[in-house]
Amino acid sequence: MASKLYLDPQLVARGRAAAGQIADDMDAFIRQRTTIAVERTALRLFGVDGVDADGVPLPNRVADQVHEAGGLAGGVARWWVNGRLQTGLGPQELAEAVGDGMVTLTELPLAPEEEIRRAGRRWAEEALDRIRGNRRDRDHRIARLGEGPQPYLYVIVATGNIYEDVVQAKAAARQGADIIAVIRSTGQSLLDYVPYGATTEGFGGTYATQENFRIMRAALDEVGEEVGRYIRLCNYCSGLCMPEIAAMGAMERLDVMLNDALYGILFRDINPERTLVDQAFSRMLNSFAGVIINTGEDNYLTTADAVEAAHTVLASQFINEQFALRAGLPEEQMGLGHAFEMNPMLEDGFLYELAQAQMVREIFPKAPIKYMPPTKHMTGNIFRGHVQDALFNLVGVATQQGIQLLGMMTEQIHTPLVHDRHLAIESARYIFNNARHLGDELTFKPDGIIVRRAQTVLQEAVALLERIVDIGFFEALAKGLFADVKRSRQGGRGRAGVVLRDPDYFNPFEERLRVELGLSGQEVRA
Amino acid sequence: MASKLYLDPQLVARGRAAAGQIADDMDAFIRQRTTIAVERTALRLFGVDGVDADGVPLPNRVADQVHEAGGLAGGVARWWVNGRLQTGLGPQELAEAVGDGMVTLTELPLAPEEEIRRAGRRWAEEALDRIRGNRRDRDHRIARLGEGPQPYLYVIVATGNIYEDVVQAKAAARQGADIIAVIRSTGQSLLDYVPYGATTEGFGGTYATQENFRIMRAALDEVGEEVGRYIRLCNYCSGLCMPEIAAMGAMERLDVMLNDALYGILFRDINPERTLVDQAFSRMLNSFAGVIINTGEDNYLTTADAVEAAHTVLASQFINEQFALRAGLPEEQMGLGHAFEMNPMLEDGFLYELAQAQMVREIFPKAPIKYMPPTKHMTGNIFRGHVQDALFNLVGVATQQGIQLLGMMTEQIHTPLVHDRHLAIESARYIFNNARHLGDELTFKPDGIIVRRAQTVLQEAVALLERIVDIGFFEALAKGLFADVKRSRQGGRGRAGVVLRDPDYFNPFEERLRVELGLSGQEVRA
Amino acid sequence: MNPVVDYRTKIARPNLHQLRPYGDTMDDGKVQLSFSLPVPDGAEAVEAARQLATKMGLRDAAVVHHEDIGEGFSFFVLYGNCQHAVDYANIHVPKVDVERMDFYAVNAFIRDRIGRKVVILGACTGTDAHTVGIDAIMNMKGYNGEYGLERYPEIDAYNLGSQVENAELVRKAIELRADALLVSQVVTQKDVHLHNLAHLVDLLEAQGLRERLVLVAGGPRITHELALELGYDAGFGPGTLAPEVASFVVQEMVRRGLA
Amino acid sequence: MNPVVDYRTKIARPNLHQLRPYGDTMDDGKVQLSFSLPVPDGAEAVEAARQLATKMGLRDAAVVHHEDIGEGFSFFVLYGNCQHAVDYANIHVPKVDVERMDFYAVNAFIRDRIGRKVVILGACTGTDAHTVGIDAIMNMKGYNGEYGLERYPEIDAYNLGSQVENAELVRKAIELRADALLVSQVVTQKDVHLHNLAHLVDLLEAQGLRERLVLVAGGPRITHELALELGYDAGFGPGTLAPEVASFVVQEMVRRGLA
Ligand code: B12
Ligand code: B12
Numbered sequence A, B: 001m002a003s004k005l006y007l008d009p010q011l012v013a014r015g016r017a018a019a020g021q022i023a024d025d026m027d028a029f030i031r032q033r034t035t036i037a038v039e040r041t042a043l044r045l046f047g048v049d050g051v052d053a054d055g056v057p058l059p060n061r062v063a064d065q066v067h068e069a070g071g072l073a074g075g076v077a078r079w080w081v082n083g084r085l086q087t088g089l090g091p092q093e094l095a096e097a098v099g100d101g102m103v104t105l106t107e108l109p110l111a112p113e114e115e116i117r118r119a120g121r122r123w124a125e126e127a128l129d130r131i132r133g134n135r136r137d138r139d140h141r142i143a144r145l146g147e148g149p150q151p152y153l154y155v156i157v158a159t160g161n162i163y164e165d166v167v168q169a170k171a172a173a174r175q176g177a178d179i180i181a182v183i184r185s186t187g188q189s190l191l192d193y194v195p196y197g198a199t200t201e202g203f204g205g206t207y208a209t210q211e212n213f214r215i216m217r218a219a220l221d222e223v224g225e226e227v228g229r230y231i232r233l234c235n236y237c238s239g240l241c242m243p244e245i246a247a248m249g250a251m252e253r254l255d256v257m258l259n260d261a262l263y264g265i266l267f268r269d270i271n272p273e274r275t276l277v278d279q280a281f282s283r284m285l286n287s288f289a290g291v292i293i294n295t296g297e298d299n300y301l302t303t304a305d306a307v308e309a310a311h312t313v314l315a316s317q318f319i320n321e322q323f324a325l326r327a328g329l330p331e332e333q334m335g336l337g338h339a340f341e342m343n344p345m346l347e348d349g350f351l352y353e354l355a356q357a358q359m360v361r362e363i364f365p366k367a368p369i370k371y372m373p374p375t376k377h378m379t380g381n382i383f384r385g386h387v388q389d390a391l392f393n394l395v396g397v398a399t400q401q402g403i404q405l406l407g408m409m410t411e412q413i414h415t416p417l418v419h420d421r422h423l424a425i426e427s428a429r430y431i432f433n434n435a436r437h438l439g440d441e442l443t444f445k446p447d448g449i450i451v452r453r454a455q456t457v458l459q460e461a462v463a464l465l466e467r468i469v470d471i472g473f474f475e476a477l478a479k480g481l482f483a484d485v486k487r488s489r490q491g492g493r494g495r496a497g498v499v500l501r502d503p504d505y506f507n508p509f510e511e512r513l514r515v516e517l518g519l520s521g522q523e524v525r526a
Numbered sequence C, D: 001m002n003p004v005v006d007y008r009t010k011i012a013r014p015n016l017h018q019l020r021p022y023g024d025t026m027d028d029g030k031v032q033l034s035f036s037l038p039v040p041d042g043a044e045a046v047e048a049a050r051q052l053a054t055k056m057g058l059r060d061a062a063v064v065h066h067e068d069i070g071e072g073f074s075f076f077v078l079y080g081n082c083q084h085a086v087d088y089a090n091i092h093v094p095k096v097d098v099e100r101m102d103f104y105a106v107n108a109f110i111r112d113r114i115g116r117k118v119v120i121l122g123a124c125t126g127t128d129a130h131t132v133g134i135d136a137i138m139n140m141k142g143y144n145g146e147y148g149l150e151r152y153p154e155i156d157a158y159n160l161g162s163q164v165e166n167a168e169l170v171r172k173a174i175e176l177r178a179d180a181l182l183v184s185q186v187v188t189q190k191d192v193h194l195h196n197l198a199h200l201v202d203l204l205e206a207q208g209l210r211e212r213l214v215l216v217a218g219g220p221r222i223t224h225e226l227a228l229e230l231g232y233d234a235g236f237g238p239g240t241l242a243p244e245v246a247s248f249v250v251q252e253m254v255r256r257g258l259a
């Protein structure tokens, strides 16, 4: 399809090339490292779950034990598999034994490497089979039930109590939601462990736990049957437990995952090295599980100005695309984020928003672009807010976005009430239906405000990317090029959990995923 | 400017020609007739005002006296002027004397015709001078204060109490309204007299009285100075007193007047002959006074379906344009009406609305098109309603309408509360500013839904007009071709007030206006 | 793996005897309010708004938006937690309590149980000029896919249109020997509809006609309960379709022995 | 022609001792309400909604919209006329009561009246990660055209960012010998901000520091009144700009003899 914005394909290619270069540089860095979270993830996939008497998750107990003994550089898998071979215990028993201090994995005699690797690969395959099964299950359900048309209606539930969340989520599905995201409690992303079990106490959101995933998945499957539409479940694999949550999601058939190292770096002050390494593995899991990821560029516009910083969003999307490709994630699963965040008082702001949304759509034609509603400029005037959201919805359908995260008129006030969500869905459905084919109909004046705006943003983004190639990605973060937030490579939370891989690093999951996803092998150029 | 809808100019010309034919036929009919209301209007312009002891307006007392004596066919002016000449009384005293039964105009000795005509013309000129003065005053005020950009924000006040209306109107002006319309009480249009004085009791609106006009005019002038913007005042010259109210408006410097015989015929069951004759004279007055008229085609869509009946709106606009031209009203004062009234649940309804609004804009390029908001499909769900109004506002600015009658989210519930209006204005201002140049930017797919829709509506309208040329305008009304409402030429209210003119009919106002407005003389082909 | 907890067993249930609004937690009482005050915006106005909401029984009332709207008025949006509760379990709402028949069944019923044509007059009365509602019930083409009464072979339906004076309606009722009157009222400002509707009952009673007619009111703000209070036999609100009305009229005629 | 009546003499005036909401007529008490009930939509639910509004003191409460919103919930919009009134004339709201100085005046004031740099720490505390609000007050570039405190030559401003534990903030306050602490709280769900803010006061008191500091809270749901209740010296809500805060801090220091 011809560009409605007369975007220069060569310029787009230049942007992509620059982002590819940035991602290649980072990929080389990432491949040399593992993290405590990646290793816990391997344990979870091996079947380690539950908490010890103090409530500490067993994956943490096991990984910490190995880490403290300095054994993480080779991968926890070797120690764990060896432990199982040596003790003959099942995953749960062995983990408990480690938790109780009865077994110290690094002190057990080591089976021959080949034997360990063979057993490790076999057990890994079992875990991956479960994920394959989930993926097939999802495909069958969608084939049988169907799904809503794009833009998907995405809403959040955030009561803090998984059981209230279920009520709200089911109501939302009946009202027409296609994707339900369970927002996490404030602070969870900074926890270096994943809470356990069903939870009913969270602030501004509900803890992401495997049990909560399971409860919500069951509820949404149930309501999906009733409404005759597959309802997607979304959560967040970001923060210090990024890959673990990706694994939990893969195991519980989540469909969408917020997953973006840059978000954690900029908005949670998580150490860049840590979360970039975590991200690579988590994206492989998401890719394999057929999970759509959502990236967090929209958030930049909550701290930086949406008009001035528009190009940083595009630049970051280019980078995120390349990161994703290097983790084997197909374009069809890349929910690149952007947002309708310009000051509503801006003359012709609607035109700029249209330009941005159309530009993103054209540059990433296969990606289920995630479009975020106005948040920063929402006020307590719920009536005006509802209209801001309406314009956002109109741009969404007119530019054929993939995922429309619905704005709530009460955005400035509270996490959504049951009828806030209802009114948001009602409005979006009205507009999407009433303007269904608007995108096919509209063209823009070739030298007009919209076209010129898009071209300028693209130019600026490419210039920024090429500058980042020059100064390096870590330096770009340090300079505050994204979201006006400055983050140093060494700073932030969780850096202690980054470990340089040994040449004999063993992680049968990554090994297998690289094959499955057509990625080149697990090089270690230490 | 090239048509964005690729409308065939020949087809437009055919529509205009057919409408011209219809208007010519009617004009011939109209020129042969006067009405009791036209004659009362002459009296009002001659300075007759006030009520008698029973509260009956003196213009009615005087005109009725002449009518009962069978003297209306020659025009009330002759009797009135003669009465003044014979009695030497001033207008007020003479009217009171007639009211008291002290003087019977038709029984006074008659001065020579030439003398009567001379005096009549002189007094008429004085009245017209006052109107000229108002027009100049308006022009000066606009030149000095400026005015809001188009689309003008038009809101209604309708408390029933002129003093509450003033409060609401001033608040609305401060909030950003450009035009304040004082809605009339239910039932006023069926009164064959104009109520008198300041009124505080109305249902669904406030009585249109000259005193109420004056009170509101003063208040709006005052607030206009404060906000630095000329605030236009609107009322209704429709119903059985159409030309009288036009005269009152001209005398009190109203700026906009709802003025449409078809509305009265279809929605108030007013006799077609009566109101068409009334309309011609009232439009001359409006034209002369520089008043923008608003026509009522929008109302058709409250009874007929907005998709199916779209072409009837266009056909009626063509007719109204020709009627207006025959009353000397320039295009710049033709606020032809249409509306955003399609069922919101319609797929692609937004595209059809866009098509209609753009089409009307292109076909009547100089007219300050009056665009009416959704009303019929507004429900008690004020939140959804506010969004319907938002889409309406977006279409309004994108198609550069002249006058945007703002929708209220409480349309289905009550006449607007002070904050309903505030929120409506706030939303419209937001959207108009945020999408200010959208209309310059958008073009439509040549063979798309929007373009095809507009072309179809135009074709249907032209076909309808040509059919009306064949069957005649009165027959078209009888068949229910407009608004699904059937009205016979003989039926409805007020027919008794229609009088065939004598060959020596004398109306110095019409005479002078025809000259001023460049209209051909006052033929009488009885 | 643990079995999935049945979330249903964990969800709070409403207390139907003490029913409260629900925002996102059972019994939180969450309510949204908006209104204007005839005082200028400012800290005192905000406090006044908060106090008002508190008097209405809202705990933790919060003014989330306040704005000057000109001429000494200010506008507010509030949220709060309503402390009042209602005994939902014991609410009994009077309902039009007849068997709902369709077009065919109504006509058959008239043939079988009444044995003559039923005469029904409809009008929108007083100065009210809204015909769309009464037309929806009366006109051939009907509304929302349901024919209007004019299409019923066993009904003689007369739609008098709008702005019909009550006296005129009564005159027509006598002239046409009406079995039922259908009165529409749409404009409700200053309770004009209540006066109008009550006035008709007075007229009919004065003429000794009330008992011989089925008297029905309808309109967007009419409820069955309100209609009963005003001395009507039934009231119908938004979304009414002709068959419901016809079903009521014919069954009421039989019940009252007017057949 | 009559002289134009001065409409001002005819307009109803609000009774400031009995202030009521205004819709379109003085004292009509018009109020809009919306809420959900945890029962399915239907006549009984509508009646329950109406009764609730009546209990809130609304006369002629009318349910203008009701809708099923799934899972046994129904949603309502109502209008009614509030019978409650408030004594607006006697409302006294505590306000941050200092002279509002600009950038230059604040710096001059510090030089003249304090004679040394004023040390101010800002943070968004607890698990709250919203920095935009505190940045608006602290950062160089400021907000809405007003520089932040970092730009003030006479102020040593330290912005600790977000998700700062109270204990950490107190530690920093001691280390940097802070004159004032600016605490931002944005997330308010389940009153987390109240707990957080109160906890800081407890910590400061336990350390004997409270009296030696100017303690200021801010955020979208913070009012001066609330801040005073929680034991702070002042509270600032939406739209606050740096000069207001700086004006308060420096004058409060002088008033309390902390200079
Ligand atoms: C269409 C319309 C008009 C049209 C009417 C055309 C016509 N021939 O009817 C026109 C443009 C002429 C008009 C004019 C006015 N209107 Co008007 N109009 C409306 C509007 C937009 C829709 C009403 C409608 O047609 N609804 C659709 C029908 C199908 O619904 P319904 O009437 O509720 O009928 C259903 C049921 O209630 C029931 N029903 C109704 N009657 C009966 C009777 C019986 C016996 C039974 C069994 C059932 C039944 O069955 C119907 C089908 O389900 C409403 C706003 C709105 N969205 O509701 C305003 C509205 C009703 N109008 C209003 C007003 C004030 C006026 C004017 C007075 C304004 C003015 N001063 O100029 C004028 C004058 C009218 C007058 N003298 O009465 C106000 C009334 C405010 C109030 N509550 O008092 C409204 C609410 C708009 C507003 N917010 O200001 N109007
Ligand atoms: C931007 C934003 C974010 C950004 C924050 C980026 C950043 N670095 O700050 C991101 C995207 C990261 C974010 C995340 C979350 N957010 Co948030 N976010 C917002 C949003 C859209 C705008 C807030 C804002 O920046 N306002 C602009 C500033 C300038 O205004 P302000 O904070 O009021 O500050 C002014 C005054 O209050 C005052 N002030 C403020 N602090 C102080 C301090 C002092 C001392 C003084 C004197 C004055 C002062 O001065 C400032 C300038 O005038 C609001 C919604 C909204 N529109 O308000 C939601 C909102 C605050 N977020 C919310 C939530 C729940 C979250 C999450 C918890 C969601 C989740 N589970 O993922 C997360 C996690 C955050 C966490 N752990 O705390 C909720 C809070 C609900 C509640 N009332 O409890 C809101 C209201 C959205 C909603 N409806 O759900 N968020």
Ligand SMILES: Cc1ncc(COP(=O)(O)O)c(C=O)c1O
Binding pocket: A184, A185, A186, A187, A188, A189, A236, A237, A238, A239, A258, A259, A260, A263, A264, A268, A294, A295, A296, A299
């Ligand atoms: C990419 C991404 N990850 C995570 C989150 C959620 O943040 P938290 O870390 O508080 O769960 C967001 C918030 O919008 C996000 O955009």
Ligand SMILES: Cc1ncc(COP(=O)(O)O)c(C=O)c1O
Binding pocket: B184, B185, B186, B187, B188, B189, B236, B237, B238, B239, B258, B259, B260, B263, B264, B268, B294, B295, B296, B299
């Ligand atoms: C052209 C026209 N005239 C008059 C009116 C007002 O009607 P009434 O006759 O009730 O004043 C309208 C209503 O919208 C209208 O469109």
